Amino acid sequence: MTDRRDFLKKLAVFGGALGLSPIAVSRMVGAEEAKLVKNSPQDSCFINNETARMVSTWNHGILANAEGFKALEKGGSAMDMIEAAARLVEEDAEGISVGIGGLPDRDGNVTLDACCMDHKGRAGSVCFMQDIMYPLSVARKVMEETPHVMLAGEGARQFAIEQGFTPTNLLTEKAHAAWENWKEKSQYKPIINIENHDTIGILALDKKGRLAGGCTTSGLAYKMHGRVGDSPIIGAGLFVDGEVGAATATGLGEAVIRTVGSFLVVELMRSGMDPQKACETAVKRIMDRMDTSNLQVGYLALDKQGRYGAHAIHNGFNYAVTTLKYSNITEELIDSTWG
Numbered sequence: 001m002t003d004r005r006d007f008l009k010k011l012a013v014f015g016g017a018l019g020l021s022p023i024a025v026s027r028m029v030g031a032e033e034a035k036l037v038k039n040s041p042q043d044s045c046f047i048n049n050e051t052a053r054m055v056s057t058w059n060h061g062i063l064a065n066a067e068g069f070k071a072l073e074k075g076g077s078a079m080d081m082i083e084a085a086a087r088l089v090e091e092d093a094e095g096i097s098v099g100i101g102g103l104p105d106r107d108g109n110v111t112l113d114a115c116c117m118d119h120k121g122r123a124g125s126v127c128f129m130q131d132i133m134y135p136l137s138v139a140r141k142v143m144e145e146t147p148h149v150m151l152a153g154e155g156a157r158q159f160a161i162e163q164g165f166t167p168t169n170l171l172t173e174k175a176h177a178a179w180e181n182w183k184e185k186s187q188y189k190p191i192i193n194i195e196n197h198d199t200i201g202i203l204a205l206d207k208k209g210r211l212a213g214g215c216t217t218s219g220l221a222y223k224m225h226g227r228v229g230d231s232p233i234i235g236a237g238l239f240v241d242g243e244v245g246a247a248t249a250t251g252l253g254e255a256v257i258r259t260v261g262s263f264l265v266v267e268l269m270r271s272g273m274d275p276q277k278a279c280e281t282a283v284k285r286i287m288d289r290m291d292t293s294n295l296q297v298g299y300l301a302l303d304k305q306g307r308y309g310a311h312a313i314h315n316g317f318n319y320a321v322t323t324l325k326y327s328n329i330t331e332e333l334i335d336s337t338w339g
């Protein structure tokens with residue numbers, strides 16, 4: 001693992017010299033380091049005051065988790081880990097599916113969705129929000145500073161500005177060019193293929209055994225103006241129960257909303273399933289009800305004991321696991337496949 005950490009450091013320096021963002025470097029790391037496993041490990045984290053674990057969707061999860069652990073080192077909570085991890089991905093202008101740089105809707109507007117939830121069942125969410133770079137931080141403010149769970153659209157934007165967030169143009173040249181290109185054919189197909197969805201869903205268990213989760217995205221590319229996916233919806237894109245576990249989703253939000261996916265995964269864990277089996281069962285629920293030949297959904301779960309699991313309709317979904325155990329940090333990028 002030390003070799004790998006050295007490799008990551010060298011790659012970060014090399015990538016920086018090439019002008020690549022940390023997340024772009026993480027994508028290279030993913031290509032180099034992805035490990036194929038048939039079933040996710042079920043090792044328990046044996047939570048005590050020297051252990052913690054973080055799991056996040058997709059390649060960008062590796063560097064996001066590292067950022068989360070920096071927050072933990074500074075004395076932060078599981079929710080601080082989630083927010084720090086999310087911010088790293090949200091501010092990466094190279095990423096085309098989260099925060100600045102996200103692909104716009106069919107009318108050229110970047111609209112963001114995000115939510116967070118903690119071990120006490122407190123939750124905050126923003127959806128269809130424009131011009132604000134850190135939607136998960138705004139969702140956290142909704143959770144902590146208001147009596148509400150969800151703010152939408154212009155109301156969310158106004159609230160963010162009142163809370164000190166600076167309005168920013170989120171449509172990068174790269175995303176604008178991609179949209180112009182899309183407009184030539186303007187095919188509106190509300191499907192998600194394997195390459196076209198990398199919302200980050202993040203789950204953390206801190207040294208005190210507190211669970212938290214977050215989910216942040218620019219949503220489906222070229223969606224209808226006003227479309228909101230699963231990612232900001234508590235129970236769909238994210239659910240946390242401090243006594244049981246946490247789950248998050250990525251993929252076609254409509255399929256996740258229709259099956260209340262993340263809540264289902266947590267409830268299955270409550271009934272005794274381990275995280276892997278719970279994710280497989282929630283995926284099967286979608287497959288039993290819908291034609292999934294053209295859509296992808298992946299679930300990722302972490303339970304109160306620190307066990308984790310993931311599953312997706314199609315191969316191609318991966319996630320990052322970072323564990324602190326007795327002062328040693330280990331990182332893994334795992335492909336979720338049919339066993």
Ligand code: ASP
Pocket residue numbers: 097196197198199217218219220228229230231249250251252253254
């Ligand atoms: N779940 C997101 C949505 O439907 C998309 C994604 O995972 O990238 O908006």
